[in-house]
Amino acid sequence: MYRVTKIPIKDLNEHFLCRLCNGYLVDATTIVECLHSFCRSCLLNFLERHNYCPICQTLLHKTKPHYAIRPDHALQSLVYKLVPSLLNNEMQRRRDFYSTKKPIDWPDSPEKRGDITIDAYQLQDDFTTSLELVYWVPKDCKEDRTFKSIYLLCPSGVTVSSIEKLIRIKFELDPKKFEVYLFLDMEDEQLDANYNVSDLSCLYTGWGKTLPLKILYSIISPSEQSEQKHPRKRKREQSFKDLSEKPKPANHPKSKIAQQNAKFFP
Template sequence: MREKKIHYKDINGFITCSLCNGYLIDAATIPECLHTFCKTCIAAYLDNDEEDNTRCPKCDSVIDHVNPWRVLVFDRTLQSIAYKLVPHLYKEEIERQIAYYKERDLPYPPSLVEKLQEKRDEEEQQTIPANSDLHIYDDQVAICIDTKTRDIESFPRKFIICSSNATVTHLKKLLAKMIFQDPYQYRKIDIYLDDQILGKDHTMRFISLTKWRHKMPPICLTYDVSPI
């Protein structure tokens, strides 16, 4: 099936506020007609006593005669789509809000503080070289691993530190490479914790939080080689 290309002009109407003609910021939807506007735009419209602010500014549908604010729905899904489709929209909005509070020497609201932290985290992530090993930025877990029986040669490194996102399979491949010089022989190896075989997809984080929760590191594991 041929892939269909979608142009911005075809979707602009869905992510644009008809009150300011700009891209949606803090999208707020009127449930009666499903028309969406920027939160600040629809707020200014509803607070304007000179106009009939109980009707949708786009289609004239009745919103609420008593309290139009009560029925507005903040559309986080549509806002997320707008941020993803329009490059730098989110970043520019955060910078605009920061400038507003700085100019007036006002404290940042908690929601903006969270967005600022997200922005800093994103900028830090962008400074990481594309070809670097991103797992070095994961939480680290200390592991002590030894043979389950003395019939097997002991692992050269009993104490290792690895990413908390590493799985039991990763550990088995490391052992297979050290024992058989072939990581693809990992299926011959079983890894145990307290005589219980660990599932291949268990991460070190999961093991640490569920099976080693009230114990001091390192996590003590054993391994055995089965004849396959």
């Protein structure tokens, strides 16, 4: 039997407190340059007047520093699991706030409306989750093929690597010829192979459990990957570059995915 050691929450506070407001993190947001995390509202207020990290003074984007920050769903999940009362209080404040607004002004996200509970962040090991694996095609790619979604009922301990292996087996993909990429949203990074279904349910806080948890997947050959980096395989340590004002070249990697899929789909 493994020994269980209880650690006082105060010993972990330094990792879960916002250095700007000295409270527990709410909507945890991380700076990609130095990986320091803060409450989203606290950090945005700070960046209105400064363009550097509040802790280490690392310089961010000179004119648009908010381009160098990202939501940290994994960190926020840890905070809510360790301090459940924080989630309850925060959700109540959000419900009170939007109760004074017209329904048309309510956000689409259940979390932003205050409609989730701690159950959204905690799944038991024997809890089964419905998954929907959806083949992803970039909007700017012209492809007439459509592929049916794959539906699975999985224990919460099933890992991303296991789901990837299932896709390889279903489509008879040679690991030496094709790579499988999984992600929760078209703007998200590639999912870590060690994540399990329970972790994914925490990362995707908009999932209400009444519908299958949607996971997007795409397939590309390693030869193509070596020439141009896959759009979803970004590292957190990389600086975010403003691409919104620059037109995408014709050979953008998104346009290559559909071409590669034609090699293995009949």
